[in-house]
Every structure is written in structure tokens, then in C-alpha cells.
Amino acid sequence: MENVIVERVADFLKQYPPFQDLSLADLHRLATQVRVHYIPKRDFLFKQGDAAHKEFYVVQQGAVGLRSKDVSSSNWIDICDEGDILGLRPLFADQTYAMEAMAREECVLYAIPFEAFKELLLNNKMVMDFLLESFASNTRNPKSSESKGKLLSSNYNSGEEATSELDFFQQAFYTKNPICLSPTKTIQEAAYIMNKHKISSLIIEENKLPIGIVTDKDIRRWVANGSMNNEEKLSIIMSSPVKCVPPHVHLADVQGLLLQHKIGHLCVTKDGSQNSEIIGILSEHDIVTVQANNPIALLKQIERVDQQEDLIRIRESLSSLLQAYLNTGLPMPYVMKVSRLIMQALMHRVIELSEQKLGESPVKFAWLGIGSQGRGEQLLLTDQDHALVFEDVPDEKFEHTQAYFLKLAEEVSRIFNELGYVFCPADMMASNPEYCLSLSQWKQKFSNWIDKPSSKSIMMCNIFFDYAKVYGEDELSKQLSAHIFKKLKGNQRFFAYLGEDAVKNPPPLGFFRQFIIEEDGGHKDEFDVKARAIQPLVEAARVLILSEGIEGKNNTIERFEKLIELEPQNEDIYAGCIKSFHVLSRFRAIEGFQHNSTGRYLELSTLSKSDKMKLKRAFKPIKDIQRLLKNRFQLAYFL
Amino acid sequence: MMRWLDNLFKKKEDYPEFWQAYAAKFKQSDRSRVIVLDCETTGLTPGEDKILSIGAVALHDNVIHVKDHFYVFLNQKLNKPESIAVHGIVKNKPYSLISESDALKQLLKFLSNSKILGHHIQFDIQMINIALATMGLPKLKNQVADTNDLYSKFKGVDQSMHKSLDELCDEFHIPKKDRHTALGDAFLTAQVYQRLVISV
Numbered sequence: 001m002e003n004v005i006v007e008r009v010a011d012f013l014k015q016y017p018p019f020q021d022l023s024l025a026d027l028h029r030l031a032t033q034v035r036v037h038y039i040p041k042r043d044f045l046f047k048q049g050d051a052a053h054k055e056f057y058v059v060q061q062g063a064v065g066l067r068s069k070d071v072s073s074s075n076w077i078d079i080c081d082e083g084d085i086l087g088l089r090p091l092f093a094d095q096t097y098a099m100e101a102m103a104r105e106e107c108v109l110y111a112i113p114f115e116a117f118k119e120l121l122l123n124n125k126m127v128m129d130f131l132l133e134s135f136a137s138n139t140r141n142p143k144s145s146e147s148k149g150k151l152l153s154s155n156y157n158s159g160e161e162a163t164s165e166l167d168f169f170q171q172a173f174y175t176k177n178p179i180c181l182s183p184t185k186t187i188q189e190a191a192y193i194m195n196k197h198k199i200s201s202l203i204i205e206e207n208k209l210p211i212g213i214v215t216d217k218d219i220r221r222w223v224a225n226g227s228m229n230n231e232e233k234l235s236i237i238m239s240s241p242v243k244c245v246p247p248h249v250h251l252a253d254v255q256g257l258l259l260q261h262k263i264g265h266l267c268v269t270k271d272g273s274q275n276s277e278i279i280g281i282l283s284e285h286d287i288v289t290v291q292a293n294n295p296i297a298l299l300k301q302i303e304r305v306d307q308q309e310d311l312i313r314i315r316e317s318l319s320s321l322l323q324a325y326l327n328t329g330l331p332m333p334y335v336m337k338v339s340r341l342i343m344q345a346l347m348h349r350v351i352e353l354s355e356q357k358l359g360e361s362p363v364k365f366a367w368l369g370i371g372s373q374g375r376g377e378q379l380l381l382t383d384q385d386h387a388l389v390f391e392d393v394p395d396e397k398f399e400h401t402q403a404y405f406l407k408l409a410e411e412v413s414r415i416f417n418e419l420g421y422v423f424c425p426a427d428m429m430a431s432n433p434e435y436c437l438s439l440s441q442w443k444q445k446f447s448n449w450i451d452k453p454s455s456k457s458i459m460m461c462n463i464f465f466d467y468a469k470v471y472g473e474d475e476l477s478k479q480l481s482a483h484i485f486k487k488l489k490g491n492q493r494f495f496a497y498l499g500e501d502a503v504k505n506p507p508p509l510g511f512f513r514q515f516i517i518e519e520d521g522g523h524k525d526e527f528d529v530k531a532r533a534i535q536p537l538v539e540a541a542r543v544l545i546l547s548e549g550i551e552g553k554n555n556t557i558e559r560f561e562k563l564i565e566l567e568p569q570n571e572d573i574y575a576g577c578i579k580s581f582h583v584l585s586r587f588r589a590i591e592g593f594q595h596n597s598t599g600r601y602l603e604l605s606t607l608s609k610s611d612k613m614k615l616k617r618a619f620k621p622i623k624d625i626q627r628l629l630k631n632r633f634q635l636a637y638f639l
Numbered sequence: 640m641m642r643w644l645d646n647l648f649k650k651k652e653d654y655p656e657f658w659q660a661y662a663a664k665f666k667q668s669d670r671s672r673v674i675v676l677d678c679e680t681t682g683l684t685p686g687e688d689k690i691l692s693i694g695a696v697a698l699h700d701n702v703i704h705v706k707d708h709f710y711v712f713l714n715q716k717l718n719k720p721e722s723i724a725v726h727g728i729v730k731n732k733p734y735s736l737i738s739e740s741d742a743l744k745q746l747l748k749f750l751s752n753s754k755i756l757g758h759h760i761q762f763d764i765q766m767i768n769i770a771l772a773t774m775g776l777p778k779l780k781n782q783v784a785d786t787n788d789l790y791s792k793f794k795g796v797d798q799s800m801h802k803s804l805d806e807l808c809d810e811f812h813i814p815k816k817d818r819h820t821a822l823g824d825a826f827l828t829a830q831v832y833q834r835l836v837i838s839v
Contacts, residue, residue, distance in 0.1 A: 004817040005696060005705050005826045036703035038833035061812075106812075108830070111702070 006031045009110060012060055016083035017609050018127040019058075026120055033116035037109040039064075045087070045101040045109070052090030052097065055111040059084050062107030063620075068099045079104065079576070081617060090114065104572070174247070174268045178281035180205040183212065183235035187222065190214055190234055201265045201281065204238045208277045210267045212238035217264075239263075246272030247279060254282060295321070295338045302345045306353055308418060311346065315419045318342050322379055323593045332582035333557065335589075340376035340555075344369075344470060346419070351471040354411040361408070362401050365390035366472035367430065374466040375538070375554050379585065380592040380599055381420040384413055387467065388430035389476050392438045405436050428463060439476055443483045450487045453497040461498065465542060468554050481551050488546055492633075495547045499633035502539035507622040508532035526601040529591075533584050533619060537577055540625045543633075556581055573628055576621035583618040587611075657744050658776055664752040665780050672753040673698045674709075674781075675829040678763045679821045681715065685765045689715040690739065693746060693767075694821030696829050697753065701837055703829050709749040710822045711742045740774050743767070754782040758804045758828045761785065786828055789835045807831045 010031035013019040019027060035055065039045055045064060046053065057064075063081040080086045080101075089097055091114055121128050180203045181190055190202055194216070204212040218237045222228070243257060244267045257266060268280035298321070301314055318339070325335045351367050371385035372378050388409055393401045409430035417423055430436050437445065446464070449457040465484070469477040488494065508527070541559035548566055553559045560574045560581075567574075592599025604612065654662075676695040682688035690713055697707035714736035737745075746767070757763050760783055768778045790807065791800050808815050808827055811834045817823025 003708065003710060004820055004823045005708060008816055008826070009705060032706050034705045035699075036705065036830070036833075038701070038830065038837055040834075040837060106834075 003032075009034045009036075013058065013110070016058070016613070018124070020609070021124065021126045022120065026124075030112065030116065030120065033113055035111040035113070036060075037107075037111055039103040039107040039109060041103055041106045043103050045103065046097045047100045048097060050097050052095045053087060053111075054090075054115065055113045056085065056087040056091065056117075057109040057111050059086070060108040060110050062103060062105040064101050064107055064109070065104045066099045066101050079617070081620065083613065084617075091117075174280035174282040174286060176280045178203055178267075178278065180210075180278060181214075181234060182206065183233060183238065185234050186230060187219065187232050187234060187237060188230040191219055194219075200285075201283065202234075203242065203267055203278055203281060204234055204240075205278060210242045210244060210269060210274055210278050212240035213242040213265060213267065214238045215265060241274055242267045244269045244272055244274050245282065246270075249282075251287065254287060258284060258287075295342060298342055299345050302342070302349050305349070308415060311350065311415070312419055314342075315346060318346075319381075319593070322589070326586065326590055326593065332586050336377065336379065336557070336585065339379050343373075343378060344376070347373075347416070347470050350415045350419075351408075351412050354408055354415065358404070358408055358411065361390075362397075362404055363391040363393055364473040364476065365405060366474070366476040367412075367470045368467040368477060369470045370428065370467045371463050372466075373470075374468040375556060376468065377538075377556060377585070379589040380597075381422075382598055383424045384416050384421045385424055385428050385463065386413070386430045386470070387428070387435040387464065388437075389442050389480060390436075390438055391473075391476065392440050398438070401438075402433065402436060406431055406433060409436055439479060442480055446480070446484050447487060450484075450491065450494050453494055455501075458497055458501045462501065462539060462542070465546065466554055485549055485551055489549060495543060496633050498539075498543045498546070499629050502536065502543050503626045503629050505532055505536050506626065507536075507619045526603050528600060529584055529588050529602050530598075530600040533622065534581070534588065536622050536626065537581050537584070540577070540622075540629055543629065547632075570628065573621065573624045577625050580618040580621045583614060587615060654776065657747060661747040661751070662780060667752065669752050670754075671700050672707075672751075673701075673784075673832070674750055674753045674755050675825045675832060676755055676757045676760070676763060677821045677824040677828060678766055679819070680766055683762070685762070685769055688766075689713070690742075690766050690770060691715060692821040693742060694823070694825045695746075695749065696822065696825050698829060698832065701833055703826070703833070708822065708825075709746065711745060712736050713739050713742050715739070739770055743770055743774065743776075750779070750781055752781065754784060755779070756784045756786065756828070756832055758786045758807070758824070758831070786831055786835065789832070793835045804828060804831070 006028060010027045013031060013034075014022075014027055019030070022030065037045075037057070039062075045057065048068060059080050059082055061082065063079055064084075064086060066078045066080065066086065086101055087097070179193060179197060179199065181193065183204050183206065194200070194202060201213055201215040203210050204214060212235075214234055214237060218239060222232075222237045243261055243263060245254065245257065247268055247270070249268075249272075254266065258264065264284045266282040267278060268282055269278055270276040298314055298317055301310070305311060305314065322335060322339055325338070347367075347369065355361060366389050368374065368387045368389065369376075369385070370387055372382065373385050386409075388405050390401060390405055413423060413429050413431050423429065428435060449461050449464075467477070538556050541556045541563070544563055545553050545559040548563070550559075550562055550566075553562050557578055560578045564571045564574045587602060588599035590599070591597070591602055602615075607615070674695050674697050676693065678690050679692045679694075680688045680690050692712045693709065695709040697704055699707070712735070755764070764779060764783055771778065786804075786807065787799050787802065790802060791798065794800065802810075804824060804827060805815060805818070807813075808831065811831060813827060813830045813834075815827065818827070
């Protein structure tokens with residue numbers, strides 16, 4: 001007999017992994033076993049240390065927050081909403097929960113008894129894999145590196161958990177398939193091979209196991225001893241035993257071993273002992289190479305270089321560094337910070353070199369990065385956005401002064417272009433006389449934008465309000481900021497306009513939780529992650545922080561962090577925004593590196609189901625923050 | 640009327656075995672299981688109209704167990720066209736139909752001694768009791784509760800507030816699906832019940 005309840009439950013489950021992989025018959029059998037729970041807002045489903053339930057849960061309606069006392073007392077590790085699975089721990093691990101689960105909204109949960117599920121698991125490897133992965137991601141230590149190859153996982157905390165040090169950790173990269181020789185070969189043969197392959201060491205092997213190592217130094221000592229007989233066997237001069245390490249070893253450990261044993265090479269074996277197969281060799285040289293590409297080394301190089309080619313090379317190193325970071329899944333706050341610091345240093349150096357070339361500036365000035373450059377949120381190569389402010393000069397000197405700075409800006413933006421930052425198509429660059437102005441002129445410009453809000457002036461505000469000094473006089477940018485904040489104070493009308501603009505792009509989910517995609521143009525059927533998801537968060541953070549009168553917070557994450565400090569009652573919303581921003585930025589960066597593009601348009605058909613779900617989940621905070629904006633700025637009157 | 644009087648004086652041991660088994664359950668009480676029940680009928684006049692289908696689903700400690708459900712379609716002679724329009728149950732459709740007496744026999748087994756809950760449940764109980772009387776059986780012995788009364792209590796109002804199931808679903812953000820099927824309505828009512836009895 002047709003059972004409408006089972007139908008309904010099955011209809012819901014089949015939209016989500018892993019249930020979508022089940023056969024219709026299995027799905028119906030499973031749906032019959034489902035139990036429907038209702039959890040009021042702020043009630044606990046289970047608490048940390050509670051005895052395991054005999055069932056796990058799928059969120060049908062509402063949202064459940066997971067947090068662990070061990071990690072952080074107030075931050076959510078993960079938030080499960082429609083279609084997400086939670087409470088899998090009893091299936092894999094010990095008999096108590098490692099986290100607490102609380103309803104953040106009133107929830108309807110479908111509970112599936114483990115008993116009913118076990119048989120399905122045995123017959124469906126895909127289902128098992130999915131659950132294992134979900135389980136792993138729900139219990140992952142937020143600090144540990146994320147699983148490789150997975151597009152994203154957003155389980156680390158909002159940023160304070162990530163280490164702020166630049167030497168996060170570095171894995172040592174070794175040379176695979178090293179050249180090995182048997183101990184019965186002669187010293188001359190060894191010297192011949194080393195010379196031919198330009199290598200400084202050879203591993204001596206027996207049955208694929210390392211029994212010793214011969215280096216340049218060993219041969220030199222042998223020559224110096226004077227008892228040369230070319231037919232002597234390697235076993236006579238090799239150093240034995242050889243120090244071994246496992247394949248995944250941290251740079252710091254390698255350095256420690258080399259120093260401790262006063263050696264220059266390590267053999268990499270399968271399990272790190274001498275009794276397992278050789279898989280590689282690690283030399284001092286490998287370590288130098290790794291260090292040359294670390295963020296600190298890049299920053300040091302930037303200070304020294306003066307050739308355009310070197311700047312280009314560093315810019316390329318940064319890209320490959322960021323790409324490697326994204327692939328190994330380092331936390332986004334760290335990746336973005338590295339990118340910001342290096343990019344700022346690079347631009348600083350370009351301007352410095354250009355100024356040297358042109359001769360000293362006639363008056364003091366400040367170079368301002370605007371837009372995403374000002375916010376320090378770029379991971380990819382984008383177009384240039386900048387402006388220049390110089391000290392006020394007497395009228396008769398103005399033309400001459402501006403001419404110098406325009407020339408400087410032209411030179412700087414030419415080099416930026418060479419580095420891969422193409423010219424701004426809207427000409428929002430310091431080389432445009434409109435945006436290369438004296439302090440008073442800038443003040444006047446901002447006053448105009450603020451006093452006469454229009455869609456054009458709001459657009460300008462959105463771009464120019466996020467300026468950050470890249471080079472030059474702090475005092476100039478500070479005076480400009482002071483002027484702007486004075487104009488903004490209590491200016492309800494302006495904030496209403498800015499707020500209205502910030503909610504113009506609603507969360508990008510249509511009816512039935514479908515993605516809103518581009519309907520025409522060159523990106524038809526693609527999803528504009530920048531305009532539809534990242535931009536609304538950036539704009540919300542800006543209008544909120546400006547209306548609080550907070551100066552010097554330019555970065556979207558920093559802005560939300562400051563807002564949490566100011567309005568602890570809204571912590572959930574702001575923390576959700578931070579997390580979403582990280583997730584979305586990561587999507588964009590990976591897309592951009594993969595296709596060598598701005599990463600702005602995501603091709604939905606290439607995303608996996610679970611990536612799509614993660615993406616959708618990142619949209620929810622957009623809805624929350626826009627609701628907050630509408631309330632705060634009374635936007636109902638405008639909309 | 641005569642039959643009802645007959646029933647009144649009938650001795651317990653005269654009742655069929657299935658009724659005795661049902662009645663015996665009430666020696667103990669079971670507070671954890673609640674049955675949410677809904678009947679689709681040919682109309683709204685007890686004694687004249689007939690039951691077309693009975694749908695029910697059980698809650699155990701306020702959790703709806705999908706597996707613990709009951710759904711039957713009854714083979715009735717009388718069919719009024721106007722109620723067909725509402726419920727979409729048409730005579731001679733592909734459902735398998737069973738006789739009223741078989742349906743009630745199965746229902747008693749399913750109900751056991753659990754409390755019965757429904758929206759405007761007295762009507763459904765009356766319909767079932769009349770059908771039981773036709774078989775020469777007494778009334779249902781189960782405790783009965785109405786979502787309407789629970790809702791008034793939930794709102795802190797003394798007299799019953801006559802809200803429709805649709806209105807309650809809207810108020811509690813329960814998506815209305817499968818309205819006007821006995822089991823569909825029972826499932827919706829069960830979800831309303833959860834929100835009324837589970838409070839923070």
C-alpha cells in the first residue's frame with residue numbers, strides 16, 4: 001500500500017548524499033525506519049560525553065550547531081542545516097559523543113537507526129565512504145591540515161584558532177627515486193655516476209634497503225688518505241648506518257637531525273627506519289630550496305630586488321606558494337594573510353623603485369590601494385585599483401606637482417601590469433587625473449559622494465572607502481580618514497543608502513534551494529560567486545563598521561571580528577559571515593588558479609554534490625546579515 | 640438503538656477474541672506511545688456517513704516512528720460524490736480494500752492501550768464507535784486527546800480555540816503535504832503535537 005509518510009521521507013532524503021546513491025527500494029526501506037524528532041530552539045540533541053544514541057540524524061528543517069568544549073567554548077565547529085548528517089560518531093568510534101549538538105533554530109530531524117543502516121553500508125561502498133568523510137570532517141581538529149584534494153572544508157574556526165606566525169609548518173620535499181648502488185660496486189664507478197648526474201651523494205642498497213651512504217666528502221677523504229685503489233669496493237668508504245626519516249617529515253625535524261648528527265643527507269624510507277624500502281633522499285640543498293620559497297624568504301627578497309624580472313619571478317613564486325597552500329588545505333586566514341603581506345611588500349617596492357627612477361617627489365604623498373587591494377583580500381591576479389593623495393600646494397604649483405605624480409603613477413601601473421595586474425578597465429588608477437589629487441581635493445570629492453548619495457556615488461564609496469596606504473605618508477591618509485568619519489558621523493541618510501546598496505543582491509538561492517545562475521552573456525549557466533556571494537558580505541561588513549565609526553579596519557574578516565567585539569549579541573551572525581567569507585574565497589581562489597582566471601564564475605556542473613552543499617551552506621549567513629542590515633538601517637522604508 | 644441496548648447487557652466473555660485481547664491490554668497503562676489518528680469519511684454526519692480510510696502513526700516518547708503506522712482503505716457500499724472531490728478516494732481504485740469489520744479488527748490490534756490523539760478527534764472516535772457498535776462491540780477504551788485543546792492550553796486560553804489543521808501547520812511552519820489523505824493528515828497532526836508538547 002502506498003504510504004505517504006514513507007514517500008515524503010524518501011523524497012526528502014534522496015536529494016542529499018549519501019542517500020541519492022541508494023536504489024529506490026533501499027531508499028524506501030530506509031525511509032520506513034526513520035523517526036521524526038522535533039527539537040525546539042536552543043535544546044540539545046546530545047551533549048559532550050553523553051552516551052551514544054542508537055541512531056544518527058539528518059537535518060530536515062532548521063539548523064544544528066556542533067561545538068566542542070576542548071576546542072573553544074563559544075565557537076561553533078560546524079553548523080548542520082538541511083540535508084546535513086550528524087551524530088555519526090557511534091558508528092565509528094567510542095560510545096560517547098565528542099561534541100555537543102544544539103538546535104540553533106527549531107529543528108525537525110530524521111533519525112535513522114544504525115541497526116537499519118548497517119546492512120545498507122555493507123552493500124554500498126559509496127555510502128560508507130561518504131559517511132566516513134563526513135565523520136572525519138565533523139571531528140577534525142581545526143588546526144590540523146585538511147584532507148588533500150578536497151575542494152574545501154570549512155571546519156576550522158573563524159580565525160583566532162589559526163596561527164598568526166608565518167612559519168606555520170613546512171613539509172620537507174625530498175628527491176624521489178634516488179640513485180642507489182650496491183656495496184660491491186667500485187669507488188670509481190660511484191664517482192663516475194655522481195659526476196654524470198651532478199649529485200653529491202649515493203645511497204648504498206641491498207635488497208632495496210639502505211645500508212649506507214657515500215658522499216663527496218667520503219670520496220675526498222679517501223683520496224686524501226692516499227691509498228687509492230680504483231678497484232676498492234664502496235663498502236670500505238661508505239658511512240653506515242645511514243640516518244633515515246619517514247616521507248612526511250617536517251622541515252624543522254630535518255634541520256634538527258642534520259645539525260645533531262653533523263650530516264648533509266638523510267635517506268627517506270617507507271616507515272622511517274633502516275629496515276624499510278628506500279623511497280627518496282633529502283639533502284641540505286632541498287631544505288634551502290624550501291626555505292627560499294617560504295613567505296619570510298620572499299619578503300626578504302622583495303626588499304633587495306631592483307630588476308623587473310626579479311619582481312615578476314617573486315610574483316610568480318607567490319602564486320605557486322598560494323596554490324600549494326590551497327591544495328594542502330592550510331587554513332584560509334593564514335593563506336590570506338600571507339598573500340596580503342607579500343603583495344603589499346611587492347607593491348611598496350615597485351613604488352619605491354619608481355620614485356627612485358623619477359627623482360624625489362616635490363611634496364609628500366600617499367599611495368592608496370583601493371577596493372579589494374585596499375582590503376587586502378586578493379589571492380589572485382586581478383586588475384589594478386589605486387589612488388594617490390599629495391599634500392596641498394599653492395595654486396600656481398598645482399599643475400607641476402600633479403604632473404609629477406601622474407608620471408609616477410604611470411610608471412608604477414606599467415610595472416604592475418608587467419607583474420600580471422592588468423590596467424583597470426574603469427581607469428580607477430592613480431594615473432587618472434581624477435584620482436591623483438591633493439588632500440583638499442580628495443576631501444571635497446568624498447564630501448560630494450557622502451552629501452549627494454546617488455547610485456553612482458554609492459558605487460564610488462564602495463570602492464574608495466576601502467583604501468589602505470601602501471606607500472608614503474601615513475599622515476595624509478589619516479587626515480583623509482578623519483575627514484570622512486567626521487562627515488559620516490550620525491549621517492542616517494547616507495547609511496540608509498549604503499545599507500540599501502548592500503542588500504541589493506539577495507542570497508543567491510532561488511526557490512527549492514536552486515542556485516541562481518547567470519542567464520545570459522559569456523557566463524551563461526555559471527554562478528557569479530563574486531557578485532552574488534562575496535560582494536554582499538564585503539558590503540555588509542563595510543556599512544556596519546563605518547556606521548560604528550571604527551577607523552582603520554579595512555579587511556572584511558577584521559571588520560566582522562571587530563563587530564563581534566562590539567555586538568556580542570550578534571556573534572552567531574558575524575561568525576557565520578566570517579566562515580562563509582573564507583569558504584567562498586577559497587572556492588574562488590581554487591577556481592581562479594585552476595583556470596587561470598579571476599575565479600569569479602563557478603561552473604556548477606563541475607562541482608561535486610558535497611561542494612555544492614558547502615557552497616549553499618555558505619549562503620545562509622548572507623541572508624542573516626541582510627536581515628540585520630534591513631532592521632538596523634530601517635531599510636523597509638527604502639525598499 | 641436496540642443493538643446498542645443489547646451491547647450494554649452483553650457479557651464480557653461474549654465478545655470475540657480480538658476484542659478481549661484488546662481489552663486485556665488495558666490492565667496496564669502505556670504512557671510512552673501515543674497514536675495520532677485520522678479518518679477520511681464520506682461526510683460529516685455520524686450515523687449516516689461512512690469511514691473510507693483510517694490512517695494513524697505512533698509517537699514513542701514524542702518521537703514519530705514512521706514504521707509504527709497504520710493505513711487501511713475500507714470497502715463501503717455508500718459513496719457520496721461530494722466527499723470524493725475532497726479526499727480523492729474513488730470507488731474501485733487501485734487500492735486494496737478491506738471490509739469495515741476487518742479494518743476495525745486490525746485497528747484495535749494497532750491501537751492497543753495507547754492514548755489516541757487527533758485534530759477534532761471526537762468526530763473520528765464517534766465514527767469508529769458507531770462502526771464498532773454495528774459489529775456488536777462496545778466503545779473504544781483508549782484515552783483521547785485533541786490537538787485543539789492542547790493548542791488552547793499551549794496558548795494559555797481557557798476555552799477551545801477552533802483552529803483548522805491548515806492554520807496550525809501554517810503557524811508552526813510545517814509544510815502542508817498530502818493534506819486530505821488519512822495518513823498524511825495524521826502525520827501533519829503528529830508534527831503539530833510535537834510542537835505543542837515539546838517545549839524548551
